[in-house]
Amino acid sequence: MKKVVVGLSGGVDSSTAAYILKQQGYEVIGITLKLSEVDQCSLDKQVCCSTKDILDAKKVASFLGISHYVIDWQEIFKEKVIDYFIKGYQSGLTPNPCSICNREVKTGLLAKYAKKILKSDFFATGHYVKTDFLDGEKVIKRGKDLSKDQSYFMALVEKEVIDMLIFPLGNLTKEEVRKIARENKIPVSQKSESFEICFTAGKTPEEYFKSIGVPLKTGDIVHVSGKILGKHKGLEAYTIGQRKGLGIRWKEPLYVIDKDPIKNTIIVGEKEYLLTDSATAKNFNFLVPIQKWKNITVQGRYRQKPIEVKEYYFDGDTLKVIFKEKQQKMAPGQILAVYQDDILLGGGVIT
Incomplete structure (x- = not known):
């Protein structure tokens, strides 16, 4: 029996992912990360990784009859994600902490931990992402539910990690996931969704900086x-x-x-000063070798409509893309994700 570790956040998506994997015959182990000292969420602010979420994850693991572990990675999360977010904004950037978190904490690092410490064959999450194979190599693809597709946030995850990832929700819509959770009486089936940037609890950057005492x-x-x-x-x-x-x-x-x-x-x-015919991204992370690219499109933010690319150049660190038509300038600090149809080819930080 193959062993799979699931990042169990206490939300409906990861809980349903764990349920599906167990139904498929895997030995499922749940891991929940403690990333915050927040005891619980207020009625209108749902933030993941609080103490309440950990308790919810425990309930789900007990309901499913799977092993469950809680790991305190608050220091790692602060150093790799929160500090990155703060320093980025103070440097004039618009950082994307979710993409960094997927590489450095919740997906990349946790997958490596699962493989090394728990001897897991696979690592799974509740992301709306699919995997497939291209020339015998495992690749990331957009999820079926394009309104929920989260492949953009996987652009910085290392290729070695991609090889052990499973996404049980990739071929499902959000409505279908809710239905599975309700019909199988998963404890968190009615739980509301968390915010994209979990540690800001729905605050704007301005509000967040004021809340942590940064003038x-x-x-x-x-x-x-x-x-x-x-x-x-x-x-x-x-x-x-x-x-x-x-x-x-x-x-x-x-x-x-x-x-x-x-x-x-x-x-x-004026608006014309906002238009540009190119974008550049440094520290580019290749999920598919550039020699195999053709007819690429790019995204400079989550849920942005794919932009067609006329030409592209790579100098060993930085990728430059030339658009077929002028576009609004992309915010430095965000992620430039590159696609071929629905296959994620890689990504880097926009300069």
Whole structure:
């Protein structure tokens, strides 16, 4: 009997994934990560990895009759994800902590832990992602439910980890998963979904920084012409492409074009200044060798419509893509995920 470790968060998706794997005849082991000291969620703020989630995961494991372990990785999570998020925003970026977390904690590191410590054959999660084979190599594909597809967040996960991953929900829709959970009386079948960025509990970056006592430094909002138009609340409160909430007046709508952490300024301009014909991503992670790529598309944020690419170049570290048509500038710090049809080819951090 093959052994599979499931990242059991205490939510309906991972719980249903564990149920499906047990039904398929695997020896299933649940692991829940303690990443927060939060005791429970408020009624309107669902955040994963709280003490309540751990208790929910225990209930599910008991209901399914599987072994269950809780691992305290709060220090690892703080160092690899929360600190990355804070430093990124303070550097003028718009970081994507979920993609980093999947590589460094919840998927990548936990899969390696499962293999080394628990001698697991596979590692599974409740992500809406599929796997397949291309020329004999295991690859990541978009999930069936495109409204829930989470392949974008897998772009930085190392190839060696991909080989041991299983995604039981890849061929299901969210509604189908809920139905399976309800019909089989899984304890968390009615539980609401958690936020994408779990540790912010639904707060905006500005609200989050204030909640942890990190002061925001005000500075000038500068038009591309050089004219100072007003004051910003702190670089952390803005992202590339933002139009609303700037608090300035101009004869035409203005957008955030860039952020300068050295001068502590927000640069704004008309929409044409937001358009570009290219994007670059550093530290590129290849899931499929570039020699096998053809007719690629890219995504610069979660749920963005795939963008067609005319040309691409790789210099040994950084990938540059040239779009077929001009696009809105992508936010530095986000992930550039590259696809061929629905196959995830890899990804890197946008510069």
